[in-house]
Amino acid sequence: MNLYEHESTVVIRPEILSLPAYKQGRPAPADAFKLSSNENPFPTPxxxxxxxxxxxxxxxxxxxxxxxxxxxxxxxxxxxxxxxxxxxxxxxxxxxxxxxxxxxxxxxxxxxxxxxxxxxxxxxxxxxxxxxxxxxxxxxxxxxxxxxxxxxxxxxxxxxxxxxxxxxxxxxxxxxxxxxxxxxxxxxxxxxxxxxxxxxxxxxxxxxxxxxxxxxxxxxxxxxxxxxxxxxxxxxxxxxxxxxxxxxxxxxxxxxxxxxxxxxxxHKDEAMALVKEICDRRDAVWTRLIDQGWTTPKPHGNFVWLPTAEDTDNAAEILEEGGIIARVFPGDGIRVTIAEPESVEPFLAATARIIAADMRH
Ligand SMILES: Cc1ncc(COP(=O)(O)O)c(C=O)c1O
Incomplete structure (x- = not known):
């Protein structure tokens, strides 16, 4: 129940009103992987x-x-x-x-x-x-x-x-x-x-x-x-x-x-050993994306970019059906974090389905 019946008439700067609301990476359902915020997947040391x-x-x-x-x-x-x-x-x-x-x-x-x-x-x-x-x-x-x-x-x-x-x-x-x-x-x-x-x-x-x-x-x-x-x-x-x-x-x-x-x-050395694990996984994922026919640019962070252009919404739906919650930029592409090892195969199976559906890749 709203506490206030009407919108407040306090004057707000127009440029602030023009900003779209910030969208945080979506929380994932229990059976999906949250690969939408470039977070570190390891338990807190x-x-x-x-x-x-x-x-x-x-x-x-x-x-x-x-x-x-x-x-x-x-x-x-x-x-x-x-x-x-x-x-x-x-x-x-x-x-x-x-x-x-x-x-x-x-x-x-x-x-x-x-x-x-x-x-x-x-x-x-x-x-x-x-x-x-x-x-x-x-x-x-x-x-x-x-x-x-x-x-x-x-x-x-x-x-x-x-x-x-x-x-x-x-x-x-x-x-x-x-x-x-x-x-x-x-x-x-x-x-x-x-x-x-x-x-x-x-x-x-x-x-x-x-x-x-x-x-x-x-x-x-x-x-x-x-x-x-x-x-x-x-x-x-x-x-x-x-x-x-x-x-x-x-x-x-x-x-x-x-x-x-x-x-x-x-504990820099221990922390960097975990970073290396992510980098190795990222490089392996990128190689397989290229093998699938993707034009994904070589990734330097802990994520990959799927350049799906006008097919972005449909491609995101396929990822989501495959249990992958990614960051979606409508009309542009999809950013997917490299995280848990268990997320790799479901992700690559979904990217293969996107290609099979003849979407921009
Ligand atoms: C390019 C870039 N810069 C800065 C940040 C901010 O990170 P934080 O405020 O968590 O240090 C992020 C977070 O997503 C980022 O992607």
């Missing part, structure tokens, strides 16, 4: 659960995540002030865009890329400049550079790209950085970097400190299985992070999340 229970929830968290930033600074070979920690890397994205862009400014990103980019830019009051991906599902970096105007405040690069799985090469990245004004913030969103082993694909660790307008974003959500705790981090110039801290919701990173992230860093 003991080192994480032990770290979480040590945190005192009766106290506010340490607001600067100092100990974690010290540890990340050691790992990245930088100063603690050159590390920012947020409640997921998405919250750092919000903070950074709020800090640099407002009404009259614009933010450039590839489309499709991470679904949150238009939300984040619009909430800041900035215009979104979406640059369509190339036919092979990669960022069209030439067009992104050409789109820069004096109104541009930020460029978002997603590599590996969610949802298409493609990577930006080091050469492409350095070329872009050399041609974009130093006053424009470039964010290298590497939420899936730990799954990328292609030496040609740019890696934040190799380019850190080289550009005064570059921020590299990483997360503990994907490779390290802390999605539910909400914790991510950025590496970049201290003065950009000072501004981004001013736009943050205070004390939003919980003590449990900070402890868990430290535990992950202390």
């Amino acid at each position: 003991a080192w994480v659960t032990e770290a979480i229970v040590e945190a005192n929830v009766g106290r506010y968290p340490e607001s600067t995540s100092r100990v974690l930033r010290d540890a990340l600074a050691r790992e990245w070979g930088c100063d603690t002030d050159e590390v920012i920690v947020g409640a997921g890397s998405v919250s750092i994205l919000y903070q950074l865009i709020q800090a640099v862009a407002g009404p009259g400014d614009n933010v450039i990103f590839a489309w499709r890329a991470f679904e949150a980019y238009p939300w984040i830019s619009t909430v800041a009051g900035a215009d979104c400049i979406r640059i369509p991906n190339t036919p092979d599902h990669r960022h069209d970096l030439e067009s992104m550079i050409a789109a820069v105007t004096p109104r541009t405040r930020a460029i978002l690069l997603c590599t590996p790209n969610n949802p298409t799985g493609t990577g930006i090469t080091s050469d492409e990245f350095h070329d872009l950085m050399s041609r974009v004004p130093e006053t424009v913030l470039v964010i290298l969103d590497e939420a899936y970097a730990e799954f990328s082993h292609d030496p040609d694909v740019v890696c934040g660790k190799n380019v850190k400190g080289q550009y005064s307008n570059l921020v590299i974003l990483r997360t503990f959500s994907k490779a390290f299985g802390l999605a539910g705790l909400r914790i991510g981090y950025g590496i970049g110039p201290w003065n950009i992070f000072q501004a981004a801290t001013s736009t943050a919701i205070p004390m939003v990173v919980t003590e449990q999340a900070q402890h868990a992230a430290l535990a992950v860093l202390a």
